[in-house]
Amino acid sequence: MYVVVLSILCGWALAFSSLTLLIYAAAIANMFHLRVVFGEELWLARTHGAEFAAYKERVPRWLFPPRRRTFHHHTSGHEH
Numbered sequence: 001m002y003v004v005v006l007s008i009l010c011g012w013a014l015a016f017s018s019l020t021l022l023i024y025a026a027a028i029a030n031m032f033h034l035r036v037v038f039g040e041e042l043w044l045a046r047t048h049g050a051e052f053a054a055y056k057e058r059v060p061r062w063l064f065p066p067r068r069r070t071f072h073h074h075t076s077g078h079e080h
Contacts, residue, residue: 002032003063036061 006029013021044052 002036006032 006025009021009025009028012018013025041052041056048055
């Protein structure tokens with residue numbers, strides 16, 4: 001539901017060339033995010049414990065998974 005509402009608001013902002021609607025959509029996105037993180041996810045963690053933690057590892061919060069930083073350790077064969 002959250003993604004659909006934001007899609008509609010952004011679509012209206014584009015259709016009407018409205019910066020005000022775009023700012024409103026950004027504010028709503030922020031409020032949705034805060035509600036999910038500090039409301040729904042906390043309740044799910046308390047209610048379902050390890051099962052919810054495992055679910056969070058597998059499933060992205062929104063549409064796409066966050067980019068994970070990977071660090072590669074290159075060795076040149078010489079110790080410094």
